[in-house]
Amino acid sequence: xxxxxxxxxxxxxxxxxxxxxxxxxxxxxxxxxxxxxxxxxxxxxxxxxxxxxxxxxxxxxxxxxxxxxxxxxxxxxxxxxxxxxxxxxxxxxxxxxxxxxxxxxxxxxxxxxxxxxxxxxxxxxxxxxxxxxxxxxxxxxxxxxxxxxxxxxxxxxxxxxxxxxxxxxxxxxxxxxxxxxxxxxxxxxxxxxxxxxxxxxxxxxxxxxxxxxxxxxxxxxxxxxxxxxxxxxxxxxxxxxxxxxxxxxxxxxxxxxxxxxxxxxxxxxxxxxxxxxxxxxxxxxxxxxxxxxxxxxxxxxxxxxxxxxxxxxxxxxxxxxxxxxxxxxxxxxxxxxxxxxxxxxxxxxxxxxxxxxxxxxxxxxxxxxxxxxxxx
Numbered sequence: 001x002x003x004x005x006x007x008x009x010x011x012x013x014x015x016x017x018x019x020x021x022x023x024x025x026x027x028x029x030x031x032x033x034x035x036x037x038x039x040x041x042x043x044x045x046x047x048x049x050x051x052x053x054x055x056x057x058x059x060x061x062x063x064x065x066x067x068x069x070x071x072x073x074x075x076x077x078x079x080x081x082x083x084x085x086x087x088x089x090x091x092x093x094x095x096x097x098x099x100x101x102x103x104x105x106x107x108x109x110x111x112x113x114x115x116x117x118x119x120x121x122x123x124x125x126x127x128x129x130x131x132x133x134x135x136x137x138x139x140x141x142x143x144x145x146x147x148x149x150x151x152x153x154x155x156x157x158x159x160x161x162x163x164x165x166x167x168x169x170x171x172x173x174x175x176x177x178x179x180x181x182x183x184x185x186x187x188x189x190x191x192x193x194x195x196x197x198x199x200x201x202x203x204x205x206x207x208x209x210x211x212x213x214x215x216x217x218x219x220x221x222x223x224x225x226x227x228x229x230x231x232x233x234x235x236x237x238x239x240x241x242x243x244x245x246x247x248x249x250x251x252x253x254x255x256x257x258x259x260x261x262x263x264x265x266x267x268x269x270x271x272x273x274x275x276x277x278x279x280x281x282x283x284x285x286x287x288x289x290x291x292x293x294x295x296x297x298x299x300x301x302x303x304x305x306x307x308x309x310x311x312x313x314x315x316x317x318x319x320x321x322x323x324x325x326x327x328x329x330x331x332x333x334x335x336x337x338x339x340x341x342x343x344x345x346x347x348x349x350x351x352x353x354x355x356x357x358x359x360x361x362x363x364x365x366x367x368x369x370x371x372x373x374x375x376x
Contacts, residue, residue, distance in 0.1 A: 021213030107157025
């Protein structure tokens with residue numbers, strides 16, 4: 001979780017500004033508008049901090065009464081995080097009697113990144129190893145620890161704190177992402193980390209802080225605030241248009257593979273541009289050939305209680321009765337453990353609908369009944 005004071009080069013966006021240095025200052029100029037997901041994540045981090053500090057013997061005020069977004073799911077997932085942290089502490093004690101454990105620790109890496117700082121959710125310091133743990137409550141994007149610039153920035157900050165006191169040789173970086181059932185861990189040597197910092201991080205940060213360097217489009221555009229109007233991203237996505245005019249009448253296998261590669265990126269880009277255009281139009285901007293119109297909507301009741309009473313009095317049943325979905329059931333029962341104990345034998349997860357994904361995707365290749373019974 002990043003420090004609450006804003007830096008133009010935040011570690012959470014390091015993957016983007018390393019790949020595309022001039023995007024950093026452009027993004028810093030635009031005011032942050034925290035999303036519901038971000039606010040929910042902040043609440044979950046607050047609860048994690050309270051639980052871990054309390055378990056470690058600190059006296060901390062319980063934040064639950066004033067915690068927005070608190071529910072049974074958050075309680076369960078923060079319990080899981082606490083258990084994970086304590087497991088890592090016990091593992092560390094196997095080789096180090098008295099490890100140092102820091103919670104919500106400010107990490108400074110300004111020796112490589114101007115104004116470079118962040119907050120480590122949990123840092124465990126042993127004799128020759130540092131462990132940096134990051135809690136992510138997000139449900140959307142699966143986050144991996146391997147080659148993760150944010151985690152590597154945190155690792156440098158932790159190394160800056162303790163390298164002179166301990167003979168640190170390795171850094172363990174772990175991401176705990178419970179709503180995606182994801183615990184990702186990567187280990188890097190101190191030498192490898194410092195080489196990356198000198199050769200990759202420091203030069204990119206030097207360009208980014210001046211707004212210099214070249215714009216570059218790619219996966220890192222996803223959360224860029226100027227992504228909707230970025231010319232480089234437009235050029236990158238419009239490369240797909242050349243397939244409209246590909247000379248034979250049918251596309252080749254190579255062309256189809258290329259279209260699959262760009263398809264999702266193209267759709268995301270178009271959605272971003274449309275959202276930006278609507279937002280600006282509502283502020284008074286005119287786009288040649290376009291106008292803002294009212295979208296489709298469905299009729300709804302203004303007072304459901306009054307409607308139900310009138311319909312009942314007329315001799316009809318206004319209610320629809322059905323079992324709630326698994327997500328809602330989990331909340332009502334107080335979490336996965338209780339739900340599995342009560343009704344676990346009635347819960348199945350059907351095989352998902354086949355979909356194409358890059359070969360780098362961590363999911364195993366799809367297996368169908370036809371494949372299972374195919375003769376050798």
